[in-house]
Amino acid sequence: EALVETGIFTYILPRFTLKTRVRVDLVSEGEAEVQLGPEGQPVFEGLGQVWHLAPRVTPSENAARFAEWLGGEVGGRTVTAYAPEGVALFRLPEIAEQAEAAPVYEGDARLGHEVSRAQCARCHGVDRATRGAGIGSTPSFAVLRGMPDWELRFAGFYTLNPHPAFTIIDEVTEPFPEERPSPIVPIRLSLEELDAMLAYVAAMEAADLGAPLTHQ
Incomplete structure (x- = not known):
């Protein structure tokens, strides 16, 4: 169905499994313990409707x-x-947005710093020590942190050019086609490392960008 075709489950299910060690499988409606549809608890909005979560049977502990x-x-x-290609497809329902607390990032920020230096510093300045390193035309993490959509940019960086050509996120991205291998030594991250990097960036001081920027 349309919701599956967006790729949202390929994105969220490995993250749930990483946090809980519980595997979730997509099955037919008749086999499902819980389902997303027009009735139940509103959980997110997208594709022109609010998606609700409801049990079809008495769910198991894992469900x-x-x-x-x-x-x-x-x-x-x-x-x-x-946010495939940098565009968020879903948002919280309006009622949930009103009660939403400030985000709390659960990743290990120290690990995120280590991962950022090991994987990203070849192109980006990721801290004070690497400021001015990498590729001159590439924004530093501090500059990216100062952008209003910084969280989307970092959480889905592997979908934003030029990253798809050389980035592997375990359990999320597809292998490189044989006829189009990575042009450089690939960046490879686990979901845990991606969450850690997000926590590191969330805690860093953003660069002062002055007036709002117009950017793609």
Whole structure:
């Protein structure tokens, strides 16, 4: 169906499994313990409708755990961070947005710093020590952190050019085609490392960009 075709489940299910060690499978409507549709708890909005989560049967412990996660703050942030080609496809329902607390990033910021230096410093300045390093035309992490959509940019960086050509996110991205291998030594991250990098960037001081920027 249309929701599956957006790729949202390929994005969120590995993240849920990483946090909980519980695997979730997409099955037919008749086999599902919980389903997304027009009735139940509103969890996110997109594709012209509000998607609600509802049990079809008495859910198992694992199914109930997934439902609680998807309907909670972390699940909501995960859904809204999905932004293929830099465009967010989903948002929280209006009623949920009014009660939304300030984001809390659960990743290990120290690990995120290490990963950023190891994987990203070849092109970006990722801290004071690497300021001015890398490619001159490439914005530093501090500059990117100062942009209003910084979270979307970092959470989905592997979908934004030129990153898809040389980036692997375990359990998320497809292997490089044999006829189009990575042109450089690939960047390879686990979901845990991606979450850690997001936590590191969230905690850093943003560069002062002055007046609002117009950017793509």
